[in-house]
Amino acid sequence: MELDPSVMAGFGVSEHDIQSFTELNAGLAGIDTSRLSKFLLVQLTSAWKHRTINTFAITDVIQQLEGRGPNRSSTAKPRPFKHEPLRGLWKVHFFDPRFLMHNISNQWGLPGPESDKFDKLCAHVAAEENENPSTVGWQGRLAHELVIEGYQDRAAKRKLTGEWLIFGVQEQKNVYLALCTHSDGPEQDSEIYNALLSLCGEEFPEVFATVAGGE
Incomplete structure (x- = not known):
């Protein structure tokens, strides 16, 4: 699956930017980037290129979830979504100074x-x-x-909050889908699910086959 070019344009990045970030960023060292959605790589590349978020705040979380290095997180532990339509996916907070x-x-x-x-x-x-x-x-x-x-x-007390990194599980391995702001309720849950399905569904169909909204 190839992302709609308008998505990359909306984030102000090119294929070359994404390749440079993926190949050169130390935060992804040892990480199987095939388990990062193309959309997440666009988000990370945009944050790196435009300096909107310290991408190590996210890649450190991924490294920890992959069991690489010590867990020094000051945010809450990863938790599954409990309610439809996101039930079946997981969320974990990442913290940034902003x-x-x-x-x-x-x-x-x-x-x-x-x-x-x-x-x-x-x-x-x-x-x-x-x-x-x-x-x-x-x-x-x-x-x-x-x-x-x-x-x-x-x-x-591990109560620092920021935004979510949403991920799923496929063949007993984590698949990292997108960065997302907190949901305020069922209506926004549906908006998040529809966006994830549209952007990542074809790339990781097995993940969405187990999600409540895809049943």
Whole structure:
């Protein structure tokens, strides 16, 4: 299967770019790239060429899933999708610095008014500053607790989140399909499934034959 040239054009890459990335990128050393979809290689090549994401954040995850090298991941373990139409596929998070603020926001419950974590953090900082004033003031102490301590705590608990690398299993081996943003519900699950089927279905039909949406 050959990808529609418009897909490559949309990501701003050429066949030559993809070949260069695949052959020269150290992150793919020892990896059977025939088990990476052509679409995933387009995504990775685009990220590498346009410097939008550190591709080692993804290739390190692939290396770990292939059992190559130690697992130093600070994200959650790979999990299967539980609900149709994606049931039968797997997801694993990868982390990139551009996701830092989202993780800090989640750590302190900033997305919604129902959490009092940030209020408790501010009260803690104020109490610490009154008892033992710091050279950087309450602002510096709050910034450190909010960002540095928040990040370290989340990483230690393997709660760092980013985007998904979606993969399937074929002949007891992983087949890596695509990078994807998180789904917000069943409607987006269907959109993700339809996109994966369109972009990767002909290339890996056995994977999609076992997926709930393909039954």
